[in-house]
Amino acid sequence: MEENKEMKQVKISVRPLVEYAYRSGDIHTGFQVATALHEGTRIHQQVQRTYKESDLKEVPLKTEISYDNIIYLIEGRCDGLINLEDGQMIDEIKSTSGHLADLHGGHDIHWAQAQFYAYMVAKEHDLNHMRVQLTYIQVTTGEKRQFRRDYSLSELEVFTLDVVKSYAPYISVRLQNVHLRDTSIQALSFPFDTYREGQRKLAGAVYQTIKEGKKLFVKAPTGIGKTISTLFPSVKAMGEGLLQHIFYLTARTTTRTAAEQAFVRMKSRGLHIQTVTLTAKEKVCFQEKTSCRKEDCPFADGYYDRINGAILDILSQETLMDRSVIEHYARKHNVCPFEFSLDVAYAADVIICDYNYVFDPRVSLKRLMEEQKRHTVLLVDEAHNLVDRGREMFSAGIGKAEFLQLQREFKGVDTGLFEASKAVNQYFINLKKDCGEHRQKLWKEHPADLISLLESFVVQAEIGLIQQGESVAIARQLLLDTYYAAQNFIRIAKLYNERYVTYAEVHRLGVTVKMFCMDPSLLLSQAGKGFRGAIFFSATLSPLSYYRDMIGAGEDDYSLSIDSPFHREQLDVRIEPLSTRYHDRENTKNALVNLLAELVQERKGNYLFFFPSYQYLQTVYATFIETYPEVTTIVQGVGMAEEEREAFLASFQGDNKETLVGFAVLGGIFSEGIDLQGDRLNGVAVIGVGLPQLGLERNLIKDYFNSIGKNGYDYSYVYPGMNKVLQAGGRLIRSEQDTGVLMLVDDRFLQRQYQGLMPDEWK
Template identity: 55%
Template sequence: MPYAVILSVRALVEYVYRGGSIDSGFRTTTSLQEGTKAHQAIQNNYGEHDRKEVHLSGDWEHDDLLIQLEGRCDGIIRESEGELIEEIKSTAGRLELILEDSHPVHWAQAKCYAYLYCVQEELESIRIRLTYVQVDTEQTKQFIQSLTRTELQQFMGEVILLYLPYAKFQARHAEARDRSVKELPFPYAAYRQGQRKLAGAVYKSIMERQTLFAKAPTGTGKTISTLFPSIKAIGEGHLQKLYYLTAKTITRTAAEEAFRLMRSNGLQLRSVTLTAKDKICFKEETRCQKEYCEFADGYYDRINAAVLDLLSNEQEISREVIEAYAMRHKVCPFEFSLDVSYAADAVICDYNYVFDPKVSLKRMMEEQKKQTAILIDEAHNLVDRGRDMFSATLTKYPFLQLKREFKESNALLAKAANAVNDFFIRFRKAHLESGSVVMPSCPEELAELLEPFIAAAEAELSAGNEMTAEAATILLETYFTAQTFIRTLGYYNEAYVTLAELDRNDIRLKLFCLDPSGMLRQMAKGFRSRIFFSATLSPLHYYREMLGGSPDDYVLTIPSPFRKEQLDVLLLPLSTRFRDRERTKRGIAVSLHQILQERSGNYLIFFPSYDYLNEVLELFIQYPLDVQLLVQRIGMSEEEKEAFLDAFQTNPAKPCIGFAVMGGMFSEGIDLTGDRLTGTVVVGVGLPQINIERNLIKQYFDRNGRNGFDYAYVYPGINKVLQAGGRLIRTETDHGTLLLVDDRFEQRQYEQLLPEEWKPLTRYSHF
């Protein structure tokens, strides 16, 4: 039986035909988006028997290889001469500059669709129309070819022949990978408590194409428990690929280490780690223009050789590996990593590559998704991240800058920017007495003004005109911001409000996503299986709902693998409510001093805000204590963060006491094992700061039959408490003291949200 390779039409023709630079002048967002206004302008004129966005698929067998092609054709039109395949491409450039042979990749894509359709419908010939649409004017330019099925078959044979060496290379790798997976043992001598249960639930969810929500405490070994069964599913042919999604560097590192461990036991599997563009870019400024960046110039002429070189020699494709090969082949490291990710078996990346509509991996076809699992680590973080991804903000000032900057050089762009600026001025006058305005919808006038601005900005960016670096940066950033704003308007529904905040210098208009669950569900749709897991996925019903789950999804709660006697949980019942802080902060400072004397060791002390931290710290240092005191500051660099953590050592000359904030860089994903950390103090119940956005969330869920205060404040807050408290016991040999400071922990509403291993709380006597 031939080995099957599932391949999108786009991936095939781009591999064979693409060339030139990353931008080729300016590569507009419009030209890359399916279902844009330009496409619709053509498709809306189709007749009742015409079809648009038609999924086509077919097989091509060569020797021992079966290439399964699929793609989505823009249009199939029925005419008196017969049926016609249409491929639509939008551009912000000048149509007169586009010739029939300007873009071989576009013709190749259309011909592939024509071949698949001819085979499917048993046609002997077909006409192909390549239509270019100018996004500003909606004017079109068309080229038509008539080809026989035999000619199309010959064309496909030539394309496949050029792709075949790469396909065979991938097939050989897949066979070796699958053999190694079948022989792969669990990489530890024995499963930890709960670990086999979690791994089994992950495997079952993949087999049954289900979604799983798993609350697995620290010590369960979540990373290997989710990766190992997923890799087994790949080796058995149930999956082609997996995405390990995470929000933090430390959890990305844990996934890389898990793959490394399995490779040491014989696994042959390619994993790639994606790094944000601004972090991995070789240039001082991240500007993807061939005139500025030698790694963008001619990128597509060199990329196939670079990918083949890397895949031939590496299995662990980390950031360092990407950078080394990118430098060797003189290609953009970020785009290189994306190209490699489509050929990898596993991808370790941020949430946004799957969930953010602005960033998501658009080349993944629906059939490929059906054979892909997504593993979402520390899934509790995805709720607020989702709100950010699906919201959009527009401010007045950049439009005023662009009006001034292009007044002389581009009157059309200046006029379009000025129109948006004038809208904001009128808005300010209409709401002169208000610091903030909440509206159920976005003003229609603004959307109508942004469209011509986007078109004018695209035209200017495409033209390659000379401008200052500052002007280019402002124009590009404002263009993408406007694009995001318009795109977000397309999602706008009852789960959104429009929030305007006005001050003397600027106006900020935000399309605010109150409930991200619908969009998260939509973005995760199509994948074979979705595995959401975290140590603090509590309460489970809240996270299942907020992450887009349903009552039919699988849920799993794993008990803590640690013994209760490893952790001594104390309660200091002093109020940390904002109104009481002035009264109780000295008592907290004195109690901290007391417990550090009674139970000496290294401690992390977490506060709900920097202001509160500094208020208690000011009193704490008035009491002499022979310790090394560290304080988290706003905007700490990676080097400062590492120095902070490195100070926590076993048997230090002086105990190390770290003051930090809940929800910050030291409250999650930090492993200070053994005596490096012997105590943790959590001050407060972690409630987010009361503000207009949190209150809008509260009101939304109140209207929808939920407890809005819990959804907006209590549940997100208690998660911060659980994360901070979870820093303490990380292994079977750790012991320590956890002190919770707040009288609300004695209330049932909060007490029932705490882990069973923290109960019962022992009151701590103070001063």
């Protein structure tokens, strides 16, 4: 939807308009029919090839409807416009994996969409009557079923006006909020009394980048106030009509909170803007066990019967819609909080969410049209995380074990699922033989034979899941999980290029195949295409050339490096040349323990020690508490729950009576995105240079970048490792008043290569 404030015009497509008016029933997504979507284009073309020469296909349509002082500029594209002896007929083509016999005359939303197209044609060509046809194609069998209805122009006029009337309360609230937003932005000043050193420069660069429609890569030190320095100029750009939407993308909950707090501060200065925070389904779900079937969840059952009222209510009452606000209104209206937050997001000015909603091909906000993208900026916080997250999002793996289990479950129960699962399982049996004694196989193409087998499996799985018969109930969750894994594998195969490698591994649980994206830069760049601008910022975007390369910068995109606003005297950096290499760790363990103990005995306070692995942490920790039992310690656990994380951080208080030492992992939840100001943290020790563990994937990355003329070892090991070090060290000085000791334990920190990657204040 695009608003023109002066003309009181609203531009919208037919589909979202009729979906708003006609959606009803429950959330169908324990499962969604992805094959129907995937096959849709092919099936449309197959039907359209049967049209006569005089018939038209993919016909663009436009109309205007005025209601309640608003002009609705409505656009659409009908699948077919067929010439009949007695007039014209709209043909709306839909593909389905279900039984055609279950259609019972066609779906209301499909009829509504086709009727709207019929009105647009009739009005444009001054026709008194139109025929409407729904054509359903079964994707597996190719079977066709059609339904037809006739409408007079007056019937179509009444229908379209009713659709617009049902949409009017929603758009009225949206337009009112946009007016309040733009008015408040005009009067908004920077929400702090003064700019910190470097903040004005960053804010100016962000605004200019948005104005010019470019990307900006920013290395700005911890404590400068990057969040407000990127959000404030983006909000001002919105007030000047350059933007309609802001995406604030984060990798962690802690950085999400910083964005929310920035809007609370701007709201206190008069800003009226609607923000929504998206929280992972597993975290926000009201049920003990997440299941979106209406039989299992009252918040999914009848969701679409209640959602429009819930959205109108929250948009009329709230501006800053964080998790607690979303949950409150979700309970009030008895709707799923996760789906509710997504539906609210399409109406919000600002969306605060994880990277995957924009970059991940599996979960992105699909309804964000190209037109909306052109008025949207991406603010990517802690952007150093995007490289490995990109690899993860664009890679896909699948294993043998699930297909063997499904083969056993459906033997003699469901022939289609049994045969499809058996075929995939047999592929893995053959692959295991190919792997031989090395228990591994590498190749440079996507596994076409496996993908073909998975496509056949997906069709059978969809039929079973849609019918939801007794046979599927036996192993529904396993089938559903395997179905999604197969769909993802097929989807990623379409992205496969020379930056990928495929590998198979034989292990204790069977055989797995993975299409591994070694270089995500092209796909990240493509995912960010079409947006007005993008700002990638972090305290540790170093070296900038590496991150520009890996995130996909264009030649004319900008870079900015801002010096630290803090004084060198605030930070006492010490390098201890003690080897922490794997083969030296046992020999240097006691010396390391003594070094750490000397550090905390110098001055009472709170300290964090960061280790490159849990195993190394536990080994040193055991010796430390045995040698120095008088020191109070806490340890980061594996897979800590949110409450445990909060308790860990809450232990670091400025008025602690005794010294406290926290043992944590480099690159973990406490090494970035946390803010322990003042005496909450007095010292940090980083043990080792943070190199990722040696392994197949890291070596594949190294070999790939060597092959294209880059330093593969730096790209695969040194830069990612040093980034963890910089992040951990950055926990210490968070404001102009903070002081502390940073101990870097490893002789490699004295090497020129590593010295060159350190910020000036560390040298």
